[in-house]
Amino acid sequence: MTGSEGRKGRFNIVDLLLLLLIVAVVAGIGWKLAGSHIQNSIAPEKDMVVEAVVIGAYPRIYNEALRQDLVGEHLVAGNAYLSATITDLWLEDFEVSVLTDDGRLVNAVDPVRKNICVRIESKVAADTPVPKIGSQEVRAGKENYTLKTQRLECLATIRYVEIGGEAQ
Numbered sequence: 398m399t400g401s402e403g404r405k406g407r408f409n410i411v412d413l414l415l416l417l418l419i420v421a422v423v424a425g426i427g428w429k430l431a432g433s434h435i436q437n438s439i440a441p442e443k444d445m446v447v448e449a450v451v452i453g454a455y456p457r458i459y460n461e462a463l464r465q466d467l468v469g470e471h472l473v474a475g476n477a478y479l480s481a482t483i484t485d486l487w488l489e490d491f492e493v494s495v496l497t498d499d500g501r502l503v504n505a506v507d508p509v510r511k512n513i514c515v516r517i518e519s520k521v522a523a524d525t526p527v528p529k530i531g532s533q534e535v536r537a538g539k540e541n542y543t544l545k546t547q548r549l550e551c552l553a554t555i556r557y558v559e560i561g562g563e564a565q
Contacts, residue, residue: 440523440524440525441522441523442520442521442522442523443520443521443561444518444520444560444561445519445520445521445528445530445535445558445559445561446516446518446558446559447481447516447517447518447519447530447535447555447557447559448514448515448516448517448555448557448558449514449517449544449553449554449555450489450512450513450515450553450554450556451512451513451515451544451551451552451553452491452512453491453507453510453511453512454491454510454511454513454551455509455510456510458551459511461549462486462549462551463486463488465548465549467483467486467546467549468483468485468486469484470482470483470546470547471483471547472530472545472546473545473547474531474532474545479519479531480519480520481517481518481519481530482517482518482519483515483516483517483546484518485515486513486514486515486516488512488513488514489514490506490507490511490512491506491507491510491511491512492504492505492506493505493506493507514556515544515553521560528558535555535558536555537555537556537557537558538555539554540555541554542554542555
């Protein structure tokens with residue numbers, strides 16, 4: 398049958414495939430835009446504690462970190478605040494290896510530089526294989542973690558991660 402009378406009330410297989418393709422594209426776009434929010438709202442969450450260290454910071458940086466009193470500040474990614482908060486900040490001595498006159502290698506405290514230590518609290522999905530704060534993975538030993546607040550940004554090393562009361 399040809400013409401419009403023959404197709405009235407019936408779908409052609411091409412029409413059906415086209416309709417399925419449109420539904421799949423719309424669902425894919427919806428998942429891309431809201432999928433992580435949906436997944437995070439469905440999955441149970443656990444508390445996560447992260448200790449990050451800015452190793453060997455110079456006085457102008459660690460004095461500024463202390464002056465700004467970053468405790469209570471939210472971390473930032475892009476142009477948005479994250480649900481991760483700095484809950485403690487302290488300084489530690491920065492140790493360097495020094496070669497003595499008699500050829501021994503010893504550790505000595507650097508008289509100028511300090512380590513800036515930061516405790517961060519956040520939440521993660523209970524069953525996540527890759528814990529993250531924003532888009533950054535957090536695992537003990539990870540270097541080049543961008544520690545960023547509204548007023549300070551430094552590269553740090555993750556020293557410690559605890560999820561749900563268990564060290565990772």
